[in-house]
Amino acid sequence: MASRQSGGSGYSRRIILLALGIVVVVIGYTYGWNYAADRLVAEANARVAALNASGRRANCENAEARGYPFRIGLFCRSIMYVDAPSGVAVRAGAFRSAAQVYQPQRVVGEFDGPAIIEFPGINALEVSWEEMRASSRLASPRPDIVSVEANKIAIGPDSAPAGQRPAASADRAEFHIRPAGTGSDVAWRFERLSLDPDLLGQGTLPLISGEADLHFPVDPVPAFSGRGLRGLATVVNSMVIRTAGNETAARVEGPFSTDEAGLIDAELSLSVENPQVFAQIMAELFPAARDQIRLAVAGAAMLGDNPSLPMRISKGRVSIGFLNLGTLPPL
Template sequence: MPSRKRTKRNTSRRFLLFALFIVLAILVYTGGWFYAADTLERRTITAIEDINLGQQNVNCEEPTARGYPFRIGLFCRSVSFENAETGVSVNAGAFRSAAQVYQPMRTVGELDSPAKITAPHFPPVEANWDNMRLSARLTTRLPERVSSEATNVVLTLDDDTRQPIARADSIQTHTRQNGANVDFAFIAQKLSLDPALTSGATIPALDGEVLLSLDDGVALLANARNGLRGRSGNVQNLRLSVAGTEAGLSLQGPIRIAENGLIDAELRVTVNEPQTIARLAGDLFPAQRDQIAGITSGLANLGKAPTLPVNIRQGRVFVGFIPLGRVPPVR
């Protein structure tokens, strides 16, 4: 009998010690989580203050860390960005991010619409979307990767008319470090423009894709006060096509921006179904309709997807030896 009582007492003692260990572990974990949350909030405020020392102004209204117990992320009631030098500003709704506590450098997030966008020489625009998701792989300095995807995007004039000017089924952006360079991607599906933006011409819905690499882009992003002048890169693919068809054009080639802001580039342009593209381009740019027709008249004899050189010299655009126009200098 005494041995049974001792066994029961030992079992009860082990159970009590185990329960105390669990409680202690929960308390330690909770303290660690709230310490990390406080650190996240303070680092966010410090990072914003550092950015705002220059010509840019970034704001996260009421930054708060949430997600206990298994996640941790930053919540902002609203977010905004303003560049005093370029005059571009963006004000959007609430921002929410989350990461697993065991993998805090991989985070996902959501951004609420609407976003009000202003830029010089353009009327103010309001952007709305059904859902915008973001993801990032963070490092101690710059993010290694950042991606976003918004669905059912509608751009509307931010004035009394509230006129929709463009819409798209989805818009994606992707940025990643590639050694010292930075790769960018922009993808739009079924982008349609209001005829008011195309001089009354009705343009079918378009699919677009831009893939480019910026030389020494990591150094440029690390110091946002540096501009694009004196920079070079490579257009890996710039494709614009009529949604649901093969008609479209794509271009590739190196590009450089001189110190005076003028562009130099050696590009190769491939045109699928030249007659269709010539008709659409003529509707978009009626003043250049004859030039466009002259360029494309001989392309039909070269097949359904001919390729031709397009060179930009100090901002002047040439298709072969034929001048096509000028590209304004980059600021």
Template sequence: MPSRKRAKRSYSRRFLLLSVLIVLAILAYTGGWFYAANLLETRTVALMDKLNLHQRRASCEEPNARGYPFRIGLFCRSVFYEDGENGISLSAGAFRSAAQVYEPLRTVGELDGPARISIPFLPPLEANWEEMRMSARLTTTDLPQRLSSETRKLVLTLEEPENGGVATAEVFQAHTRRNGADVDVALIVKRLALDPAIAGDAAVPPLDGEMLITVTDGVELIEQRNPSLRGRSGRVGNLVLKTSDENASITLQGPVEIDPDGLINAELSVTVTEPQTVARLIADALPEQRDQIEGVIAGLSGLGKAPTLPVNIRQGRVFIGFLPIARIPPVQ
């Protein structure tokens, strides 16, 4: 009988000890989570202060870490960025991010619209969307390893005149990644439709597009205080523009350089799929140049259903073979 009582007391002590250890572990985890949350908020404020220099302003309104107990993320009531020196500004609604506590450098986020965008040489724009999701692979340095975003039901309008249409897109994706010292950039758009007022009442069908470019020494470019593309080089890995409802497409590939004066030099190959359809669509969009367009495409049609031709750009002048067809103004 006494042995049973001793066994029961021993079991009770072990149970009590286990309970105490569990409570201590929860308290330690909770303390660690709130310490990390406070660190996240503090570093966010420090980053905003770092960005608010040299005619730049950045804001994460009321930064607040949330997600306890299993996640941790930053919430802002609104976000804002302005680069007065380069004439760039962006403001948007609430921002929410989250990461698993065991993998804090891999984070996902959402951004609410509308966003107001101002960039040089274009009127102020307003962007709205049904859903915008983002993901990032962070590092211990300021520059992430990867950044991605996907926007659905995107609508672009002009702020003045009020509600002036620009374009809509079913899906718009943007991806960047560090590739050693270089930076890869990929853009994808589905069913891009231009507003008739922007297209000049031209018959432009819905378009799909893909672009993959590599910017040589792109990490250094991003880290510069006043980044400029002049004196830079890269490669267009793939640039595709096609009709959403037909097989007609134009694909472009090749190396590109920009000289110190901002003039583009490139050796590109351009593949035209279904050239007759491409000719019809371009002629419908640019009726005043119908005869010239149909003449060029007629020559390509004899080369098959997907002819490829070289396109060279020399100091901003565009050549097909030896024939100059356009001039590209200097870039910044």
């Protein structure tokens, strides 16, 4: 009888010790999570303060950490960034981020729209979306990769009346950037882009989709925050624009640069699938050059089903072969 009581007492003691151990672990974990959360908020506030001290303005409204117990992330009621020297400003709704506690370098986030975006020389734009998500693998000195994906995007003037058709809309868009040596690789994709006819003047354009793969020999992010794309050079590894129904597609490759005045210079190669369909679309987009376009594409079609033509941009003036298409405004 005494042996049974002794065995039961030992078993109860182990259960009590196990329970105490669990309590200690939970208390320690909770303390560690809250310590990390405080550091996260303090670091975010410090970075915002540093931006504000450098002549720029930034804000993460009501910054707080959430996600206990298995995640940790920063939440802001709204976000704002204004770079007065470059004339770039962004204001958006709530921002939510999260990382698994066992994988803190892998961060995902969500943005609430709409966002108000300002660039030099153009009116403020309102950008809205149904869902926008971002992800990043954090590393030093730069993240390994940053990706942003959005669905049902609409872009229009901030001053536009409610219900007015957006200047541009797309079913989906993606943007990715990653370090590549001293520079960066940039890629984007969009699906079913539609433009307001008022933007096209007398021309028309069907729904289009496309993707691009670019290499910047110098990291474009610091430059963009200071003076936009001016003075930057890039290599277009591949840029493809196609109609939503895949009736035709145009592919562009080659070096591309902008000078300090924002004027574009490029020596590109343009290849076309189904040149007759492409000619019809270009003729509708540039009706004033309809005859020249058809003549140029008819000559190119003699080279085969996928002809390649030189495309040159000199100080913003665009030409394909001997055909002059017009002038691009400074960036």
